[in-house]
Amino acid sequence: MPELPEVETLRRQLCEIVLGEEIVDFGIHDARIGVMRGLHGRTISSVLRHGKALVMKLDDNTELLLQLRMTGRLLWQENHHVIPHTRFVISFPHGTLSCIDPRRFATFVFHKNRSPQAIIGDPLKTRWASAFYGISCARRTPVKALLMDQRVIAGIGNIYACEILHAAAINPMRPACNVRLEEIELIEKAGRDILKKAIECRGTSVSDWRDLFGLCGEYQDELKVYKREGLSCMRCGGTICRIRMNGRGTYFCPHCQK
DNA sequence: CCCTATGTTCCCAA
DNA sequence: CTTGGGAACATAGG
Numbered sequence: 001m002p003e004l005p006e007v008e009t010l011r012r013q014l015c016e017i018v019l020g021e022e023i024v025d026f027g028i029h030d031a032r033i034g035v036m037r038g039l040h041g042r043t044i045s046s047v048l049r050h051g052k053a054l055v056m057k058l059d060d061n062t063e064l065l066l067q068l069r070m071t072g073r074l075l076w077q078e079n080h081h082v083i084p085h086t087r088f089v090i091s092f093p094h095g096t097l098s099c100i101d102p103r104r105f106a107t108f109v110f111h112k113n114r115s116p117q118a119i120i121g122d123p124l125k126t127r128w129a130s131a132f133y134g135i136s137c138a139r140r141t142p143v144k145a146l147l148m149d150q151r152v153i154a155g156i157g158n159i160y161a162c163e164i165l166h167a168a169a170i171n172p173m174r175p176a177c178n179v180r181l182e183e184i185e186l187i188e189k190a191g192r193d194i195l196k197k198a199i200e201c202r203g204t205s206v207s208d209w210r211d212l213f214g215l216c217g218e219y220q221d222e223l224k225v226y227k228r229e230g231l232s233c234m235r236c237g238g239t240i241c242r243i244r245m246n247g248r249g250t251y252f253c254p255h256c257q258k
Numbered sequence: 259c260c261c262t263a264t265g266t267t268c269c270c271a272a
Numbered sequence: 273c274t275t276g277g278g279a280a281c282a283t284a285g286g
Contacts, residue, residue, distance in 0.1 A: 001264085006265080052266080067266080068265090070266055070281085070282095071283095072266095102283070103280085103283080104280085104282075105267080105282095140275085141276090150266090158266085207265070249263075261286085263285080263286100264282100264283090266280105269278090269279085270278090271276095272276095
């Protein structure tokens with residue numbers, strides 16, 4: 001579920017609530033999530049985000065890397081109460097952080113060695129159009145698939161890929177190598193605007209996304225194509241189509257996305 | 259009951 | 273190396 005804006009929302013909210021706080025207890029409710037040990041007495045020294053991964057750095061320099069995948073959520077509660085689908089909990093003096101994840105895809109690992117980074121990295125931190133073009137010009141895969149490739153850019157998933165390509169008026173099926181540099185620049189601009197706005201909205205609650213405090217985001221009210229199959233395009237009045245691309249539902253307007 | 263859908267990513271075969 | 277499909281899993285809806 002959570003893409004860059006959702007994970008960034010969690011990162012910011014976690015910074016407000018657990019930075020410098022001591023871990024007084026923790027528990028694994030579903031062993032599939034991974035192994036946790038040595039957390040007692042540690043404090044959270046920083047909370048970082050790498051693409052869609054959330055990283056909590058401890059005062060002994062270990063890093064806890066959480067991948068929420070499809071349905072993973074984090075929930076802060078002042079009164080410790082275990083909710084269905086809880087996978088692990090980390091308790092602090094003033095409350096408890098729970099990972100809720102019905103589909104059980106989320107993973108949680110210690111890492112000290114930096115894992116491989118995306119070539120371009122965070123799409124909000126650099127101007128990446130020319131670097132992306134350097135890759136895309138040699139690839140025949142659909143431009144949408146490349147935009148979602150975490151080894152290339154970190155953090156763009158299915159919802160925002162659909163929205164970004166609509167805003168840039170690019171057909172998601174276009175082979176990446178056929179997208180001109182000036183069109184990539186439109187994608188970069190749309191990406192920056194949309195991701196920033198989505199962060200301000202605390203993410204997209206089109207299904208079960210909730211922020212750290214259990215509240216819905218607001219970007220679902222801003223969506224222009226995602227989940228709008230059969231409705232009219234807000235730019236040109238054409239009819240929004242839904243196709244299946246690389247196993248993902250893909251929404252676009254065939255009339256104005258060329 | 260059956261089939262399809264869902265925000266992700268890893269693994270594998272062509 | 274690139275690409276696309278299936279699996280991992282749970283739940284909802286037609």
